[in-house]
Amino acid sequence: MPLKINSILKSHQLRVTNCRSDVLDTFLHKEMALSHSDLEETLQENYDRVTIYRTLKTFLDHDLIHKVLDDTGVVKYALCTHSASEEHHDHEHVHFKCEKCGNTQCIEEISLPQISLPKGFVGKEMNLLIHGICDKCS
Numbered sequence: 756m757p758l759k760i761n762s763i764l765k766s767h768q769l770r771v772t773n774c775r776s777d778v779l780d781t782f783l784h785k786e787m788a789l790s791h792s793d794l795e796e797t798l799q800e801n802y803d804r805v806t807i808y809r810t811l812k813t814f815l816d817h818d819l820i821h822k823v824l825d826d827t828g829v830v831k832y833a834l835c836t837h838s839a840s841e842e843h844h845d846h847e848h849v850h851f852k853c854e855k856c857g858n859t860q861c862i863e864e865i866s867l868p869q870i871s872l873p874k875g876f877v878g879k880e881m882n883l884l885i886h887g888i889c890d891k892c893s
């Protein structure tokens with residue numbers, strides 16, 4: 756088991772289990788947002804869907820991954836790049852969906868624009884999805 760995976764899990768106060776390592780490994784290798792069924796497809800020989808589901812939930816709770824909203828309505832997840840010790844943890848970045856390969860990825864270099872809402876509205880979360888052709892397909 757690669758050291759990197761163990762240390763990422765430990766830095767998020769997570770015990771290392773085989774499923775957690777494999778799910779994390781899949782995220783690290785694919786470098787794109789993955790849905791539950793994407794993970795199931797990759798890992799189904801080793802883990803059942805409930806175990807994968809629980810692992811995703813744990814990762815979400817520990818700020819290891821965040822939700823990525825796609826236009827398909829399927830919830831996808833992507834790795835958080837901030838370390839767990841960082842006080843300010845947000846997902847205020849742009850997500851990009853490629854029309855050719857269908858992959859959605861985080862573009863952390865671009866922060867979301869500040870938007871002021873009308874009086875009486877309280878914003879909690881903002882998602883910005885850009886459609887286009889990614890750098891691998893263009």
Ligand SMILES: [Zn+2]
Pocket residue numbers: 818819820821835836844845846
């Ligand atoms: Zn995060």
Ligand SMILES: [Zn+2]
Pocket residue numbers: 853854855856857858888889890891892
């Ligand atoms: Zn692409």
Ligand SMILES: [Zn+2]
Pocket residue numbers: 821823833846848849850860861862
């Ligand atoms: Zn993201």
